[in-house]
Amino acid sequence: MRIGIIGAGAAAVGLLDALAVGAADPGEITVFEPSPHLWRGRPYGPDLASVLVNAPPAIMSIRHGDPGHYAAWLGADRAAEHLDGLLGQPVVPRALYGDYLAATAEAALIRLSGRGWRVRIVAARGVAAVRSGHHLVIRTDDGLDHPADQVAVCVGGGTPQDHYGLGAEDPYPLASTLARIPDEAAVVVIGSGLTAVDVVVSLAARGHAGRIALVSRTGMLPHVWQRPLPYRPVHVTEGRVAALDVTLDALAGLLREELAEAGEDFAEFAADVLAAETEDPVLRLRRQLDAVDDLRIGRRVLQETAHTLGPRVWRLLPESDRERLLRHHRLATSLASPMVPVNAAALMRLFESGQLSAVAGVVKIQAVRGGFRVRGDGGDLEAAAVVNAVNPPPQAVPRGAEPLVTSLVAAGLAAQHPRGGLVPADPRLHVVGDLAGGPFITSGIPGIAAAGTRTASALTSSPAGATATAAKSTELRR
Known part of the structure; x- marks a missing residue:
């Protein structure tokens, strides 16, 4: 089996690590990335030491299901050197986190090679993917074609919008x-x-x-991160959500149960969250700093489940509820992605x-x-x-990936989601990371790591022959 991975940022690292951890018959992996800063993507390349990772280590592990993976790599000495005293956790420069991603990717490549996989890096941009018989072909910007049985698009998030026509560009680095x-x-x-x-x-x-x-x-x-607590939701869980007729009111009911069991008032919590839309931002910032050690669980539960359950919930919500959420998009982003x-x-x-x-x-x-x-x-x-410094909208197409997305849609391999992002229309195509269509908040590392694991399972569960048969069936249906 030949796997083509377009892009070499955090999403590709999560996918490669999952492939290396899982058991699979060996094949060939080709990674396409023009940047000299492999495995870091836009956010984690070389930059100022003041540009920090915006989350504690427990949710920055690129290995799904192993929250201690990043902390173990960081080690006690470096953790102490970068301690955020208020958070009680290390918060490192993003370039250092990029070193972690690079080390994880390189370890995965070594492990895959040891299992018989052939791995190569092509220093070119993937600009198109098309059908060729029962297989796919990835075309790079140097005019070469590369055959593949499966393709994973891992091109990262979008670029900031120039709302005011000033010619303003991405501020990073x-x-x-x-x-x-x-x-x-x-x-x-x-x-x-x-x-x-x-x-x-x-x-x-x-x-x-x-x-x-x-x-x-x-x-x-x-919002401002609070100190992590050894608490895991018991009502707002995947199992309870799966049993629901999912609506915003039903989800609020789960959160109400969660808070009630912890002795907290749902109405008071909801009022405080909604107040962010009208409260003076400096006064609110001061209150948030004072609440870093607050033991109430409400914000922590919402922040955790927004990324772990959010993508699934978004797909199940009725359209009227999606519209309700979108009216509070800035608030949701502020809450789900704190500083x-x-x-x-x-x-x-x-x-x-x-x-x-x-x-x-x-x-x-x-x-x-x-x-x-x-x-x-x-x-x-x-x-x-x-x-x-306008944040790119969720599921926006990166400027460098526009030709690729255009080709995927034109070839019928994918469709653009009405709310942004890309949805595969062929079993041989996979989208990992923020470009995956659906959720209305930007993907974080936990979501990317989970998507990498799901994609690795999909890539290795069907042998190349079965993939070709599925592809042929797809072509016949067309």
């Missing part, structure tokens, strides 16, 4: 983006999510002296000093002589520099 900004310049950071937090914290770490403004439509900041306390504390210091401000209700940003002008509900704001 921040090392190069921020180096172009004078130390005294007034800076506008477009967005208020995790990317914007990275930008602000990194500006401060570089000693930036000019004022900084976070500008966005909502002004909402990410680490060390970054929250840095933001709080900047707010309190007056160097940082948060501006909501932004309607227009335009280039003017000598800089930029922001127009919002509270009047105009001028700055010398702008950084686009």
